[in-house]
Structure formats: C-alpha cells, structure tokens
Amino acid sequence: MNRSAQETSIRDTGRAFFESIRGEAPSVFNKGFWTGKVMDWAMKNEDFKVQLFRFVDVLPYLNTTDNLTRHIEEYFSGEDAEIPSVLKWGAGKSTGIIGNLAGKVMGKAIRSNIEGMARQFIVGQNTKEALKGMKKLRKDGFAFTVDLLGEATVSEEESEAYMNGYLELLDAVAGEQASWAALGGNGDLDWGYAPKVNVSVKPSALYSQSKPVDVEGSVQGILARLKPIYRKVREMNGFLCIDMEALKYKEMTLELFKRLREDPEFVDYPHLSIVLQAYLKDTDKDLDELIAWVREKNLPIGIRLVKGAYWDEETVIALQSGWPVPVWTNKAESDMSYERNSKKILENSDLIYFQCGSHNVRTISYVFETAKALDVPEDRYEFQVLYGMAEPVRKGLQNVAKRVRLYCPYGELIPGMAYLVRRLLENTANESFLRQSFAEGEEVDRLMENPEETLKRELAAKCAPEETDSKGLDAPFRNDELIDFTIPGNRHAFPEAIATVRAAKGKTYPLCIGGKDVETEKFIQSSNPADPDEVLGRICQAGQGEIDQAIAAAESALPAWRDTEPRERAEVILRAAAIMRRRQFELSAWQVLEVGKQWDQAFHDVGEAIDFMEYYARDMVRLGKPRRMGRAPGEHNQLFYQAKGIAAVISPWNFPLAISTGMVSANIVVGNPVIYKPSNLAPIIGYGLVEIFREAGLPDGVFNYCPGSSRDMGDYLVEHPKVAVISFTGSEAVGLRIQEKAAKVQPGQTHCKRVVAEMGGKNAIIVDDDADLDLAVLHILYSAFGFQGQKCSACSRVIVVEDIYDRFIERLTKAAECIKIGPSEDPANYMGPVVDASAQQKILEYIDLAAKEGTILVKRSVPEKGCYVPLTIVTDIEPQHRIAQEEIFGPVLAVMRAKDFDQAIDWANATRFALTGGVFSRSPKHLDQARREFRVGNLYLNRNNTGALVERQPFGGFKMSGVGSKTGGPDYLIQLMDPRCVTENTMRRGFTPIEEGEMWV
C-alpha cells in the first residue's frame, strides 16, 4: 500500500472512530461535574492550574482541618482573599472566609472533591477495592493490567514493603481469577490467548539504592525483588510488564528485563513485556537493539509502546544539567516516533507481542491500519488505555479492536496524588490530544493529520532559533554539564582515569615561582584517605624565603599583567578552562584518590572550577568596560576598576580544584598576580593549576604555586606588606586570625588589605509538617552525608516540625541504614572516608559528644582500614548543645524537634553561622516566611542545600560564615579591584562636542 492510500485509510478509520463515539467526552472534561469545571478553569488560567496541581500534590499530607483550610487559603486566596468560585462549586454558599465554620465546611468539600477526582484514576485504595474494580472492568469487557502505586522508596524496608504489596495483591487475585470468565471467548485465556492476570511493575521502587552510575548493582538489587513477583505471576499463569520510568533508569530496566527474560528459571515463560517510550530520541536505537537481541536469543517478548509520561521532568532536568534534551521537543516528533517504532514492532510480530498504549486516535488508527497492512494476526497485538482517562477512546477501541486493556493503578492516596498530577498534566497540556479532541473540539481532519505534516507546519510557523553555540567570551555563560552516568562512556572513563592517575603516583612536585620549578629540601607526602598506605606524591614545601621569592616574582609581573587588556586576561582564563575541560576525568580521578571524593562529586568539582573561570572571564569583560556616569554635556565621567595588587590565595582541600580555581582565577582575571597556597591535604590537585596555566600561556609570575605549612609561612604570607588581597576559604578560626593579622598595617605597606574569607557553617534544614518526604529524606541524606559531610554547605542540623517528626524520622533512619559506605573509587558506595586521620579523630570525638548530649539514632559501622567515621544521626538535640552549634565537618547529623515552623526558623538562625539552609515545605506562606526570615547566604527550598552552581546560585554566607561577597556572583570580582573614576572637562573655549545619550536641548 502506498503512503497516500495508507493515509486515506488512517483518516477514514479515525473518522469512523470519532463517528462511533460522537457526543462522548472523557469524564474529566464533563463540566456538569466539579472535576470538569475545575479542569476547564485550569486550562484557561495558568496560575490557577499551577496552584491546583501543587495543592493536589500536598493534599494527602493535610491531616487536620486547620492545616487544610490554611493551605486552601494560601494556595487559592488572591489579593482579594477570595477563593475562586469554581473551586467552591458544590460546597454550598460558604463565603470562603477561612477560619469560620463555613470555611471549614468548604475545606472539607474541596478535599472530598479532589479525593474524588483522584479516585477516578485509581481502581482502588486497597486490595479489596482493587479486586472489586477489576472485576467490574472485566464485566464491562475490558482486560486490566494492575500497578501498585508508590514508586518513591527511600529505604530497603520500603522496597521490601513494595514487593510485598505486589505479592499480597497476587495472592488475593490468585484466589479470584478462577471465578473470572475469559473475555471474548471461552477457555482460560482472554481473547483466546491472553492471561487474565496482568501486572505492571515500576522496577526502581524495588531497590531503594538504584542509581545510574551503578547499573550492575541496581540490576541485581531490583531483580532480587522482582523475581519473587515474577515467580508468583508465573505460578498463576499471569503476565508481567516491566514499566519504564525516568530516563536515568532506562539502561538498568532494559538490562534487567533481558536478564529476567533469559533467566534459566523463566526462559520458557513468554509472558513478559517491557515498556518503551516513543518520546525518547534513543528509542529507535533501543528498539533496534532489542529486536536484534530477541532475534539472536529467539525469545518471544512483549513490548508496550507509550508516548511517555515524564516529558516535563526530562526536559527540565536536561536543561538544568546542561545536557542535550533527550526527548522530542515537538509533540509531532513523538507521534512520528510512535508510528515509526510501532511499525517496527508490528513487523516483528512473530516474536514480539505489541501492546499499543495510546489515547491518540490518529496513533491508534495508524497502528490499526499498519497491522492490517502487515497482516499481523489479531492475537499479536492489543490496545491499552489508562483507567479513568479517555473513556470515549476506550469505548471506540472496544468497538473497533475488542482487545482493550486498562492500566489500573491502585493504592493509597499519598502516592496516588503524584499519579493524579501526571494525569491532570496529560489532560490539560496545550498539546494534549485529549484536550484538543474533547475539550477544545479540534477538527477531526486536523486531529488525524500525519504528524510529519504537523511538524512541517509547526516548524514553518516558528522563527529560526538564535545561533548561540559560540564558545567564546561573547557567548553567554553556561554552566559546565553535570555528569550523565546514563552514558556508558562516562562510567567507563572513571576507572580508566583512576588507573592512569595511579600509574603516575609517587612523583615529586616542585613549587612554581615566577614560572620556574623550585625544589625545596622540605617535603610532605600526600596519600589516599581510603588507604593511607598508598602514597600519591611528595610535595615540596615553601618557607619564608620562597614566599619572598614568590612575592618578588608577583611584584615584577604586576605592572604588565594589571595593564593587560581585561579581554586579553579573560582569554587566558578561557584557555585554561578549555584545558581543564579536556582533562576533566583525570583531574576528577586525582580527587577520588587524594581526598576520597565520589565520582560525580569529583567531576562536578572540576566542573565548578571550569564554571568559575568561564564566569569570571566574562564578568571581567563586563566590568572591564568603563561605565559612563551621568549624562551632563561638557564632562565625561568614566568609572572603571583596577587590580588591587598581589593576592595570597589560601585554599581548602574539600573542593580542592573548584575553590582554588575560583579564588585564583578571579584574582588573575582582574589583574592580581597570585601566591597560591593549596591545602597540604590536596596539593597534587592544586598542582594541576600549574600545568594548566602554563599551557594556557599565563605570563610567568602571575601564578605562583607555594604549598607549605601554615605554621612555617601562613602568617608570614598574610602579614607581608606587599600582599594586597587575601582570598581564603577554610575554617572560622583561621579566617578570623587572617582577618585580624591582615588589618594591621605593616612597615612599608601602602594599602589596606582586602580579605575575602569563606568560613564555616552549621547549616540547618527545616522539615515542615507538609513536606514531601519522598523528596526530603533523599535530599537531606545527600546534604548531610554527601562527601562525608565535609562541605561548608553540608546540612548538619535537621529541624523537624513536631507533627511530621515521627514519620520523617522513621523514613530517614531507615534510609540512612541502607547507605553503602566504602572507598569512593567504587561508585556503589554513597559515603567514603574522611580526609585524614586527624579529621577522623576530631569527628569521632564529636560523635562521643553527640551520644552525651543527645540520643544516637543511627551509627553505622565502617571499614576498619582507612579514615572512616560512622555515619551518625543523633536526636534530642537542643539549640544550646555544642552539637547544634559547632561545625563538625563530618557525617554527623543532629535532629531537633521544633514545636512549629516559627520555632524551627528561630532555631535555624540560632548559631553564629549563616551559610546555607534548607526548607522542605509545601506551604506557600512558610516558604515566603523562610525567604524573609531564614537568614543564611544560600537558602534552598525543597531541595538539597549543597552543590551551588556558579551564576545560578552565587555562593557564600555572612555572620561568622564569611567576609566578602558571593563567589560565582556578580559582586565577586569588584572586591578584588579598586574603582577609579576619570572625569574630563570636554569643553574648551566654549566648544563642547555633544555625544549621543547626553542631556541636550
């Protein structure tokens, strides 16, 4: 059949389809009911839609009437304090004034309406209800596949419970299914060939420690719980479909599907399918590989093809991470992909059973016509739609194809609400087929248009995108990409780079002064904290003599470098950034070995170093342009900045490249030559800068590498009269000492020193009573125990509002018990060793103190060799405790129980630090309150509080946490420069050239 004939049949089929359901509409759009009215309003009013969806999300947590009415007010009261009448519809004549009885009545009505809406998409809240619902469906002629809601498991206990939920359901069904008549025929199988029991499973929930960097570990973890389910499914002659979730789980899902399918135990059982998502650009390739595998193994499988339900999330994450968007960005492209891939599946119907999951009549017609054209037997494909959605479509399908299966989620309302949000999104998106067909009454011809045509039309209507792929100084700043471990190359690069680095260990690192290598008699060794016997290198140590040499070198480099055009200085820094990017894996590998940083965090440390250079270089170009001040004619005022002079950069070991590079490159790009004192715990990583700046062509003397002990030369450097800037990041004690010493003018000193010091933190995260715990538990774990808590930004206090305390603590504790601890070289480990024995000792002492001041909730056992300390969670901590006040800089989390949100904020602010903070809350009012009153340098709402990105989250605190303005922000560079203003009188003998933009008559 040629294309145009096929298009004609598709259109005819579609038209007939619509004809057969004329006048029907999905219940969700039925304006005679509350849901339909509200959906209608949401589609017309974007702000309301946002508030509604968010409210739906939080609703299950609103356990008290007060809480409920407060949230309704916060979400829906506009400036006139009026709840939109659409929402109150059906709630009687209550005025919506919260707090009175009528308001409470209304609140209850709204809750019940929304819960009703949610129930519409859920076949039941428990096994009993679900069974009843499934039976009813079968009575109506529909098959089902059942799915247990609750994909967010934060601990192995939760994963175990999830598995048990399935087993329980299957047990219940096992007792029932014999009593069910087969659909569309006789015998024990639906339609003559299909198992009556059909189960869908989201695999990631079966193993709480699943992560893309550890595919093998994840696959094993999931299979361990999937097999019992599959075993039971087989026992009852059922069918199992492995759902596809977010992209990060795709690789492990495909892998575990194949392993399960060819597992000797199950290899003879064919009723296993997997889901592919047409919206992923990868799907063509994935399907090809799957078909090849099926052919090679000659194993029949099922494939459910869907469009995909995480489009927004995938897009947002990719854009946030600097990755290529993995999904098709035009809806028509996804539709094309669906048609393309469904055809491929149908062409392989001998081995692949096709489960066509779509609500799109065009898509359905295409599949139907293609199957016909390819002579695919009817028992080789079926249609699936979602329970509670698109009722006219399922009815039409039943008319046309008979073999219709409904995807039936069941379970409690808390996970159910997340599912509801996805469904509402699907119904209300502008590009939704359902919205267009049933809510907006789009013409059938348009609805049945070949997506290739749609795409052409839409592309023609769009403007060409701007060309912004330039990488130079004039291109806008972009953050370095986060590492994407779904790309196998990225996973393989690490062990290779670590091996390379290990092969280079044991070298001696000289100082670099005035561009020359300087070897000293004194050395230190740098070693691997996971195995202190592994010595990585010997590092020369600067004393006062070397500092004098370095100052002299910097001083002679200063005049030329200071007066080099800002743009030219910026170009050198950009070259250095490019070199760093080229060496990103190697530089990351050094961090894994020298400071025990996990792969991703090591990579992001280098990424942040690159970001600092890319950002400061551009910001220098911005600041390097003199600013015209005032518009008066006859005078020309220019404001510009000049380098302050020689900078001492004193750097910590915890972000060994990022913080060093930030402080160093900022000084260099403004024109300040640098004496760089890396931490003696990360000197090899610091040495990378020597190589990089050399290769980038930085003039000699502008960057001088001078590791050494603080005792021998720290004060000497700080007090040196020629030093103009001291950029320091480290402990409060050292920072304050530097500030005090630098403030004293030394003989021969002709300027006041500028100290920019980033110091400690005692950072709190508040968990509000309506916090999304799925999110909060995981983000708090990462904030507190990522890189062993050795970040100034790390969370070391969690302040939990009483009402949610028990629920939160239970989940947190269980999640913390599951974390893997071991060498950071192994990506399966979540936590590694602390940086050295002295840090280990100090933290262990704090753990003893914690046991005295509070109650130890979690104290994990750790490897004996290496600088490990137990992951520790201590509760019953009060604001005055030392554990609540002192920076520990290790994996010790203090839990505090606050009576309400106000008290939580008070406690959060009640330390002498003000660095980072976090709040998990879904109360708009509390989030606003936190914005105003939670006084820290970087506050994070509903996410972890580490990992600030350059430009997006300029970083740094105040009080005792810092002196100076935020790194990676627009005010950073000007601290390192002196402003100058040149005023010219341009009038001579009454003659004044008038320039554009000047005041004139």
Place this chain on the structure above:
Amino acid sequence: MNRSAQETSIRDTGRAFFESIRGEAPSVFNKGFWTGKVMDWAMKNEDFKVQLFRFVDVLPYLNTTDNLTRHIEEYFSGEDAEIPSVLKWGAGKSTGIIGNLAGKVMGKAIRSNIEGMARQFIVGQNTKEALKGMKKLRKDGFAFTVDLLGEATVSEEESEAYMNGYLELLDAVAGEQASWAALGGNGDLDWGYAPKVNVSVKPSALYSQSKPVDVEGSVQGILARLKPIYRKVREMNGFLCIDMEALKYKEMTLELFKRLREDPEFVDYPHLSIVLQAYLKDTDKDLDELIAWVREKNLPIGIRLVKGAYWDEETVIALQSGWPVPVWTNKAESDMSYERNSKKILENSDLIYFQCGSHNVRTISYVFETAKALDVPEDRYEFQVLYGMAEPVRKGLQNVAKRVRLYCPYGELIPGMAYLVRRLLENTANESFLRQSFAEGEEVDRLMENPEETLKRELAAKCAPEETDSKGLDAPFRNDELIDFTIPGNRHAFPEAIATVRAAKGKTYPLCIGGKDVETEKFIQSSNPADPDEVLGRICQAGQGEIDQAIAAAESALPAWRDTEPRERAEVILRAAAIMRRRQFELSAWQVLEVGKQWDQAFHDVGEAIDFMEYYARDMVRLGKPRRMGRAPGEHNQLFYQAKGIAAVISPWNFPLAISTGMVSANIVVGNPVIYKPSNLAPIIGYGLVEIFREAGLPDGVFNYCPGSSRDMGDYLVEHPKVAVISFTGSEAVGLRIQEKAAKVQPGQTHCKRVVAEMGGKNAIIVDDDADLDLAVLHILYSAFGFQGQKCSACSRVIVVEDIYDRFIERLTKAAECIKIGPSEDPANYMGPVVDASAQQKILEYIDLAAKEGTILVKRSVPEKGCYVPLTIVTDIEPQHRIAQEEIFGPVLAVMRAKDFDQAIDWANATRFALTGGVFSRSPKHLDQARREFRVGNLYLNRNNTGALVERQPFGGFKMSGVGSKTGGPDYLIQLMDPRCVTENTMRRGFTPIEEGEMWV
C-alpha cells in the same frame, strides 16, 4: 503698516540684498583656499571638526617643532596614522609621517595655514598692525570698533596690563585720528555724527576677582580700571561700548554701565553703549528695565544688540549645574527675540542709539524695514559686522545702509585662538545663517522666512519631549542644583540665613537615643573659627553608658527596620532630602559659622547631602528588587541583599553635612540602624540630622545622635560586639586604628565587621607643557585653597612640566597674591579661617617645614584674630620631602618641577595615597596616558579636582586613602549589606511551571 505688508517688504529688501551680492562668498568658505577647504571638511566630518577646533586652541602653545608635529599626529592621525589630506593641502607632497623632515615641513605648513586663518579675523597682532588695519578699513568705507583680545585675566597684574593695553592703543590712535578723513561726509565725525574712534571693552578682564556672588566688589573693581579708559576715550571724543560676556557677568555689567553713564564725571558725555544678547531669555526684561532707567534719568545711551556668542557654553553650564537653560534653545527663538527687542530699541531711538550687530540678512532687513516704518532717523542706528566674517554681508550693508562698522579684535595669537574657535563655531554650526546662506546655498525665501514661521515648522517636526519632571523614587536621579549667584534672591538669602542662625546660637544640644533627647553632664562648646569668642552652642557628650543605650535602641529597632520594604525605607530618605532642601540656606549658614565654609561651598555641601539621599534611596530601590539568577527551568534563584546590622558612623567636620548624611543615609536606607558620632568640630550641623529624620518620620532608634570624644567612647563604639558596620571618614591614622580594632572579634560577636573608611590624600595636579593656563591657574587655585585646602580631595602638590614651568609659576603666583582672605561670611573672601586652633597650629608647623624643605613662593598675610593660616605656595619640593608626602589639610601647595610628563606621572603616583589627581593637558596622548597610569580614585582632566558630584563622579580612593567602594556610586550600598540567594526547586511531581525568560525548548 500691517504685518503681512511688512513681511513682504522685508522679503523684498532681503532679496534685493542677496541680489546685490550675488556670487560673493565669505572668504572663510572659499574652497579655493586652505581655510575654505578645511571648513568644508569640518562641516562634513564632526570628528575632524572637534579635533581641528581643539588643535586650533592648543596651537599657540606649541613652541617647538617636536611639540607641533607630535600634536598634529595625536590630533589627526586616525588608525591608519594618516593625516587627512585636506589638512596637508598646500603643504607639498609630504606623506605626513611624523618625525621625518617631510613631516616637519608639513607641520610648519599647517601651523602657518592656521595662523593665517586666525589672522583673517584679527585686525592686527599689535598696535602698529592694528592701526594699519583700521586705516585700511576706513579707506574701504567701513567704520570700526576695536577690541583688545585677552579676556582671561587670572591676576590683578594681568588686569592692569589689559587696561594698559587699551590705554596704549588709545594713545596711538589719538596721534592718528586727526589724519583720518570722516566717513560719508565732511567734518570730524563719521557719517556726520559718529566718533571716528570706537572702542569695545570686555569688562570682566579688567578685574581678575570678578564674581557673581560679589556684584558690588566686582563693579567697583572693574570700574576702577574702566574709568581711565573711558576718560581717555572721552578726551579723544571717542565712543566706548561695554561688551557683554557670559551670563554670570551680566548683572555686574549692566550695573557698571549704569554707574559709568551717570557718573558725574561722564554724565554729559553720551557716547557710551552696552551690548545685549538676544539669545538670553532675560533680555526682554533687561531691555525694558534699561529703557525705563534711560527714561527716568533722561540719559541717552547706545545699545548694541547681538545674538550672543556663548550659546554652547551657557547651555552646557546650565545643564551641568541643574539650572534652567538661560538661552533660547531654538535658533528661531533667538531670531524672534532679536526682532522683538530691536523694534523696542528703535521705538526709543530718541534716547537710544541702535547698533545692530548681525550677519543675518533676514534680521538686517527686518531692522531696516522697521526703522523705516518707525521713521527712525538714519543717524540713530548703524550696522555692525565682525571683521573677517561675512564679507558679502558687509558689502551688501554698505550698498544699502552705508553706516557699517566692523568689530575689530586685535592682539596676540594666544588669546586670538580662543576668539578664532568662537568664530569657527559660528561659521560651521548647523544653524548658522552664514553656513546656510553661503556654504549650503539655502533658498532665499527660506532664509528670509519670519522666524515665527520657522519656529512653528520646527516645533511641529519635533516629537513632544518626554515628561520627566516627576520627583519621586521612580524619576531618575538628578543632582541638586548648584547655587546660581546671578539670581539676586540667592545672594540675599545668605545674610538672612546667617542672621537667623546667629539668633539661635547658644543652645544646648542633647543626644538623641531611641528617639529621645538625652542630656548629659559633660558638654563641649562649638565656636566660630573666624572668631573663636563666638560660641555657637553647647553639645552634650556621649560616654560608654550612652553608647550602650544607643546600641540597645538600635538593636531593638533593627528587626523591624531591616524588614521594612526597601521602597518604604527609601521614601523616608526622600522625605528627609526634601526637608533638607527646604532648609538648605539655613543649614548652609550653620556651616559658614561653625566651620568657616564659604557660601557656595556650604550650599553645595548641603546639596551633596541631598544628592546622597536622593541617590541612595533610588539605588536601594534598584538593589531591593531580587535578581533572578540563571534561566534554568524548574529552579528559581533570587539574589538579594539584607542589612548587615548596627552601623557606627564616625564623621568628619570638613563636609559636615554631606559626608555625615552620605554615610548615615546609606546605612539607614539599606536597613542598618545608625549610631552617629559627628565631629566635635561640627556637632550643631550634625544635629540637623536629628531634626530632619524626626520630621521625616524615621522610626525611633534607627538614627541615634551621639557626639562625644574619641578618647571617651571612640574605641568603645568601634569594638562593640553588636556593631556590624563602621562607616568612617577622616584621617589615615584614625582610619587604620579603626580597621585594626574592628578586625578583632570580641566576645559575644557573631559577625565580622565591615569597615568602610575614607581617609587621606596627597593629591597632585600635573600641568603639562601644553596646558591651557587660563584654565589651569584658576582651577588649581580653587583645588588647593578652596575651603582653605581642608578637603581630602584638595590639591596639595602641583607637578609642572619643565617647559611651561616659568610661565605657569608666574601666573599662579600673581593670581595667588590677589586672593581675598577673611571671614567666610563675606562672599568677597576667597579663603577663610581653618577649622580650629589646633589645625592652625599643625598647619603653621608644616609651613615652617616647607620653608626648610623648599623655597616659599607665596605666603600671604592673614587676619590676626581667628584661626587663619597663610595661603602658602612652596617650590623646589622633591618627591621624598615630607611636604610632598604628608597630608597637611590646609592651604599649603607644594610645587614640583618635572622634566617631562612621564616623570610627572611617576611623581604623582609616588605617595602612599591614591585619592584624587588632576591633569591639565591638551595632548590626547598624555590624557590617555593619565587615564591609564595616574592611579588615583578620582582623576580630573582639565578641571579642578574637588567637588565630585554624586553619581557623576563616584568618589573615593585606594591605597592608604580608603577602604571600600566609592561614595555616591553604584557599588556603595552593597558593602553595607549581606547578599542572600534563595533557590527554590519549583518542580513537584514532575510538574514545573515555565516562566517567561527561562530556557525552554
């Protein structure tokens, strides 16, 4: 005659006029010659015109071939290092490569061409040449009025020499005039009635100390030298015309004209005229008053009406000063004014002889026809044109009116060049009648158009101007107007305000803590430095107890004030600014009495205080808006600022209101409550802030007024653990002490203190070998001796390039000898007392030291009573001298002789200060070099180096001159705040609202 008939006659006359000169063109436009070619090029090429006019201005100073060729290269070499061929025209085939022989030849040719051009407008360079020229003119049938070039006199000696120049000329003419035949008739008078000798005098040059604030003194000073000239004119039966110059001299010129006219010695001699300028909006009123005066006194006079030659300058000065533009801004309006006022003069021809000065044929025709219509006798008006200009016009006038007088400047080329620039401007301005008539060949009908029609046409073509007169926070910042002493009300307001203030003296001033008056047992007295016996008030003194109270008040005010909306805080500050503006004269008067500040400087100090408030209020609104950082979807980052906490403001006495208000209002507007310690030398002025902030409605405790002795409570305040910000302006020693003390963290302190300190200066002005000395001498005097040199910005070193040293020193010395010294109450005095006896003592010691280290050039005697010190200029100072290194803070100027500009820059930079600096140079290369290499906070090119204006010249230095960023600039407020960043994860359950401006697909 009705209007339209008159218009017809005017047009006919004009057409006939043009007819009679058909084919003629002014020599300046004759493209057959160098000048015409260059003018043609300048009119087509604005950049070239600017460079050419500026080069003309500097040319007389280029005494050596090297200097000449260097300047030609700097002014005219573009990027291709090629001199425009038009300039080389007539200089043979030299390539213009400077430095070689051909280049030198070309340089000489260019000089000679430009000097030729200048000579074209000058009747002679000396008396002999002038006489010859005048004789020649008379032979051609033209009368003359002769004017001696050289209006810029900086000293009485120069003014005396100027007067003598006139007397010498008159002597020479006296011997000749008998031999001259009368024009147009017999007898001894031209045209039968006009004296043959006619002299024009620019009055301001006759008295170097003329200034608008001192009309009486100026009139007397000028008359003292004008009378001898007039006496001689009368002796030889001549005619004297008093020229009108810039607007600032107008009032004194009208006044002295009247005094001279009615002086009993001259009252019977009628040959005196004055010039009025039609471009001034005031001229209608001035003429009416003059006519009334003439009628009242019944004294015949002459009036020369001109359009006016300082249009650009008047406009620029008004716009720079914030004044209404005093001139008509449409050329047609000036033309209308000319016609209107000439008619008025002609209507009074019985008493007023009309000298019609115009090159505009429309204007001339109008005057001609109007005189006819009014039957004005021919012997009651004449026409005047400028020598060397508009030759066709003068020829046409001779044809039509016979009575034509040429205005003939004579004198040396140095002042001649300034005159040349004005003439070139007049010829080349877009709106120039000459340019339109003779260079651009505009249609005669258009040229003869009634200016009323022209105006209508032009206004119709213009867009309506934007409405920007709003005064609120949303209106752009505008500097407070400078005081305009040409407005008599402003002059009278001062003595009145001083009397009012004096009547209020002797009060007791309490502290203000938490909004309450607090009286203490300890007091100090504040007295008038010009008369230390005059006690102005008793001021309570805070001790440590009061500081504790004030800190407590500030602490309790902090939370609410910090969290008040930025806009609301800004509104309070704007209200305070409005109150201060209302009380501007009174607050200025206090400064005159309490610190001995001159009227204008006192007024501008208050103006600067107002500016700080207006600027910081608006800047807070700008900074108060959280900035969205990054464009990634799904996360929302906001960067904003928060008040640091309690600020201690420690203020100096020298800008007692401006600096106090700047530091105080900046802290208040960002949300920091203030403990304000005014200087004990200016506490009453400081108390003004209490009243103003009270009236403005600032909440109690936000501003606490705590004068006191540094010894009793200075350190205590600085070291107080609750103080977060210390804003200090004062001496280096105190500033460094504060820095050191503030850097030490005190028990209980939970933040690092921010010190913003403006400290000393040792500011140099460089006088390059091509400096315009007319400008340099006056501006250096002001920079060094304004307010007795008691400004951190004051010039205390002048570094003079060898080649100009003698000329400069001679003029500087003589100028310094003329300065009037005495109480600042009397506006005639340029310099007053220093602030107190201790300052006096210290400065006197430095003067003794100056005498040891160098050679005293000037040491003026001063009043015995009061804290006066001699104005002192010391020469032979070298960089290592203490007089060249230490801040004296008094009227002591060190002169240093540098071998070249490079050395001058080196010396200028060779102190530990870097506050202000100045350069007088007309070398584009040297100005650029200074921009780069003269490293100070505020550099001023070709103007004085004090009086930085808020926003236009953000003020402050580095090295030992300051810590922190510039006041009145865009980086100032952020120093007083802590930046915060709030990051919200806006994705919930995969649902992310996408906002405008975010990255999206």
